[in-house]
Amino acid sequence: MEYVLRASGLVKDYKRTRAVDGIDIEVLKGERVGLLGPNGAGKTTTLMMLLGAILPEEGSIEICGHRLPGGRSEGMQLVGFSAGYMPLAERLRVSEFLRMYGELYGVVDVEARMQAGLERFRIPQLAEAMGTQLSSGQRTLVGIVKATLHRPRLLVLDEPTASLDPDVALRVRMGLQDLCQSEGTALLITSHNMVEIERLCERVIFLSRGRVIANDAPRAIASQFESDDLEGVFLHLAQIGSDQPERAERGAQETDHSA
Amino acid sequence: MSELRETNPRKLSWMRIRSIARRHYYVMLRSPHRLFDVTIWPLVDVVLFGSIGSFIAANESAGARAFGYLLGGVVLWHIIYQAQIALSTGFLEETWSRNLLNIMITPVKEWEYVAGTALFGLVKLILGTGLVAVTALLLFSFDVTDLGLGLIPIGAILLTVGWLIALFVVGFVLRFGSGAEALAWGIMFVVMPLSGVFYPVDALPDVIRPLALVLPTTYAFEAMRTLLDGEGLDWGAIGIATASTLVLTLGALLFLTRMLRVFRARGFISRYS
Numbered sequence: 001m002e003y004v005l006r007a008s009g010l011v012k013d014y015k016r017t018r019a020v021d022g023i024d025i026e027v028l029k030g031e032r033v034g035l036l037g038p039n040g041a042g043k044t045t046t047l048m049m050l051l052g053a054i055l056p057e058e059g060s061i062e063i064c065g066h067r068l069p070g071g072r073s074e075g076m077q078l079v080g081f082s083a084g085y086m087p088l089a090e091r092l093r094v095s096e097f098l099r100m101y102g103e104l105y106g107v108v109d110v111e112a113r114m115q116a117g118l119e120r121f122r123i124p125q126l127a128e129a130m131g132t133q134l135s136s137g138q139r140t141l142v143g144i145v146k147a148t149l150h151r152p153r154l155l156v157l158d159e160p161t162a163s164l165d166p167d168v169a170l171r172v173r174m175g176l177q178d179l180c181q182s183e184g185t186a187l188l189i190t191s192h193n194m195v196e197i198e199r200l201c202e203r204v205i206f207l208s209r210g211r212v213i214a215n216d217a218p219r220a221i222a223s224q225f226e227s228d229d230l231e232g233v234f235l236h237l238a239q240i241g242s243d244q245p246e247r248a249e250r251g252a253q254e255t256d257h258s259a
Numbered sequence: 260m261s262e263l264r265e266t267n268p269r270k271l272s273w274m275r276i277r278s279i280a281r282r283h284y285y286v287m288l289r290s291p292h293r294l295f296d297v298t299i300w301p302l303v304d305v306v307l308f309g310s311i312g313s314f315i316a317a318n319e320s321a322g323a324r325a326f327g328y329l330l331g332g333v334v335l336w337h338i339i340y341q342a343q344i345a346l347s348t349g350f351l352e353e354t355w356s357r358n359l360l361n362i363m364i365t366p367v368k369e370w371e372y373v374a375g376t377a378l379f380g381l382v383k384l385i386l387g388t389g390l391v392a393v394t395a396l397l398l399f400s401f402d403v404t405d406l407g408l409g410l411i412p413i414g415a416i417l418l419t420v421g422w423l424i425a426l427f428v429v430g431f432v433l434r435f436g437s438g439a440e441a442l443a444w445g446i447m448f449v450v451m452p453l454s455g456v457f458y459p460v461d462a463l464p465d466v467i468r469p470l471a472l473v474l475p476t477t478y479a480f481e482a483m484r485t486l487l488d489g490e491g492l493d494w495g496a497i498g499i500a501t502a503s504t505l506v507l508t509l510g511a512l513l514f515l516t517r518m519l520r521v522f523r524a525r526g527f528i529s530r531y532s
Contacts, residue, residue, distance in 0.1 A: 014526060048528060051364040055523040069523075077264070077366040086532065089282065090356040091289040096282075103278035104365045106265040113263075151263055 002029040003062075004078070004154040004186045005050065010059035012045050012210075019045045020056070021210035025188075027154060032180055032187040034197035034218075036230065037207035038238040043190045046207070047158055050188075051081055064153055077105060080147030080185075083158035084140055088131035094118075094142055095127045098149060105150035117145035121175045137168040144172065148179055155179070157189040161196060169193070173200055194230040204230065208237050275367050279375025283349050287383070296344055297387035301337055305391050308333040308457070309399040327487040330401040332456040334391050335483055338414055339476060340447055341387040342421025345380030346373070347428045347443035354432065354440075359531040369519065377422055384418070409482065409492035416479045416500045419508070424450065426511040430518035436530050456480050475503040 005027040012020040020042040027033050035043050048054040050061055052072040061068040063075030088097050095114065102110035118124040121141045126134065134142065140160055147155060155176075161169040173196060179185055191197050197204060198218045206214040206221060214221045218230055225233040265271045287293050312326035353359045362372065395401040403410070424446060431439040454476035455463065463471055471477045478500035485493040522528070 012526070045526065048526065053360060053363050053523065053528045054526045055520070073366045073368050076364060079364070081364045083360075083532070086361060087357050089358040089361065091286050092282070096285055100278050100282050101361075101365065103274050104362075104367050106271045106274060106366070107263060108265055109263075 003027065004029050004064050005188065006060075006062045007050060008060055010046065010049055010061070011057045012042075012049060012054065013057055019210055020049070023059075023207070023210070023212055025050070025205060025212075027186050027188055029153065030180065030184045030186055031203065032201045033189070034201035034204040035188060035190045035207065036194070036197060036204055036234065038234065040209075041207040042210040043207055044158060047081075047156055047188075047190065051079065051156065052076060077150070078153045079156060080150065080152035080154070081156045081158075082140070082143035082147040082160060084136075084143075084160050084162040084164075085158070086143060088134070088139055088142060090132060092131055093127075094129050094131065094134070097131060097142070098146055101146045102149045107150050110149070113149045113151075114145070117148055120148075120178060121145055122171060137164045140164060141168070141172065141175075144175065148183075148185070151183055152185060154186045154188065157187070159190055159192065161191060161193060169196065176200065194234055198230055206233065206237065213237070272368075272371055275371045276375040276378060279367070279372055280379040283345075283352070283376060283379040284382070286352055287379075293348070296348075297341065297383050298390060301387050301391040302394055304333050304337070305330070305394045306398065309395060309401070313399065324488065326399075327401070328484055329457050330395050330399060331403060331406065331483050331487050332480060334388065334395055334401075334403045335413065335417060335480065336451065336456050337388040337391045338384065338417040339421040339424075339450075341384040342377075342380055342418050343425045343428075343447060344443065345383040346377050346422055346425035349376035349380065350425075350429045351432065351440055351443060354437065354531050357531055360528055363528065369515075373426070380422075406483070406486045409486045412492070412497050412501075413479050413482050413486075416475055416497070416504055419504050420475050420479075423504070423507050423511040426515045430511075430515045433515075433518045433522040433527065436527070450474070450476060453477070454480055459484065473503065475500040475507060478503070 003026055005025065007023070007025045010020050010023040010025075011018070023042070023046055025035075025046070035046065037043050045054060049056045050063075052068050052075070055069065063071070064078045066075035068075060088094070089100075092100070098114045098117070099110050102113060107113055114127075115124065118127060121144060123138060123141050123145070126138055126142065131139070131142075144157070144160060147157070161172050164172065176187060177200065180187055187201070189197070189201065201218065203216065204214070204218050204221055205212055214224060214233070216224065222229050222233055225236055227233045227236060265274055308329040312329035316323055316326040353362055392403045395403065428439070428442045428446060431442055453463075453467065453471045454474055455471060459481070460468055460471045460477055478496040482493045482496040482500070485491065485496070
């Protein structure tokens with residue numbers, strides 16, 4: 001088995017709060033994995049550690065065989081990242097923005113990759129638009145094109161479809177599926193849209209209070225929690241987490257042991 | 260994969276540096292107010308100090324020397340000022356446009372980012388300092404090139420110190436966030452009087468003078484004055500300036516590395532995402 005991402009024992013503390021508490025994550029080549037959990041579960045902190053933007057207190061991270069933080073530059077060469085909340089750099093046209101990032105990743109034929117990426121997500125008409133003129137949906141699509149210009153082996157997306165219209169969200173999903181199939185890119189994605197994750201991902205990792213509490217196929221996780229779908233699991237965890245934090249923690253430990 | 264990406268490490272680094280420099284070029288092109296640093300301020304400085312110099316020259320016996328000191332000082336000051344402000348504000352631009360996370364998760368190495376920003380800073384420096392020099396020539400008949408080849412080591416020291424001060428500013432912004440942004444401009448108002456840009460450091464109050472004597476810029480401007488006085492290049496002053504610049508380089512690199520580590524360890528990226 002070829003792993004594009006192997007992280008084990010990740011721990012991150014912010015002052016007196018433990019945001020991430022011993023998380024293990026592995027993603028295989030070409031695999032599509034969803035990272036889910038209620039607000040404050042540690043998803044974004046985990047992603048930031050995997051991308052080298054935040055240093056963990058404990059644990060190790062390996063991207064395509066490059067261990068962080070020493071191998072950050074080499075590892076990031078093979079990773080693409082985009083988030084629904086990230087703006088485009090101001091005062092740049094879309095084509096300038098994409099060219100800049102293509103070159104930062106060392107892409108030789110940036111123009112061709114840029115064109116292919118814009119067409120994949122059906123936005124070639126935006127090439128000469130200023131970043132500030134784009135809607136949030138268009139910005140998201142451009143952000144994903146940026147993240148895939150260099151044909152990454154692992155694409156990390158944080159809330160890519162947050163606040164998007166359903167038709168644009170569908171376009172994102174279809175574009176991502178096409179990308180993963182045609183280029184063998186692995187996907188690690190967070191989202192609050194459970195239906196989207198069920199359709200897109202082969203495997204789901206559920207986080208709660210900084211710990212992995214489930215790691216399986218979407219249907220298997222739903223049945224593990226005696227729910228019809230992932231949304232039921234999510235609501236169940238969010239409810240326990242807010243009402244009885246200690247029970248959620250106990251539940252997590254039990255799930256860990258049984259896994 | 261080898262067809263898609265550049266594999267030669269040197270070409271790859273150059274590609275990234277060039278890309279960062281081009282990004283800052285676009286920013287300047289579309290933010291006319293940023294041109295203030297390389298147009299309005301240089302003009303104001305040269306007119307202000309040139310006029311003071313003219314006044315002194317007409318009224319005091321030592322006025323001719325003071326005239327040269329003021330105009331030479333203001334022209335060379337813009338080397339350090341433009342180098343510092345271009346690198347500092349180049350980095351601040353990433354924080355203002357919330358682009359820092361985008362940059363940090365690319366393969367770009369820290370030195371490549373600094374090199375790209377400094378490379379574009381050189382363009383701004385040439386514009387700003389060139390404008391000061393030409394204005395001094397046109398309005399006050401002061402030709403800075405009369406100083407000769409001695410300008411090269413003095414300019415190199417001032418350029419390097421400007422970049423090093425900017426690295427300290429970047430380090431403070433990484434550690435303390437937007438509250439430290441004022442340093443990008445404010446720190447130069449501290450360095451300027453201490454460096455004796457327009458006067459020998461003997462003119463400084465006794466209590467402040469020790470501070471001036473540890474700055475490389477003090478010796479660079481001292482060397483400029485010996486050139487203006489027609490005494491040739493003061494290699495002793497250049498030697499001390501070079502040695503203290505090396506010490507400052509070490510300090511700036513250690514400080515920035517430490518602040519970057521704190522930035523990553525404490526998750527300060529969340530301030531900009």
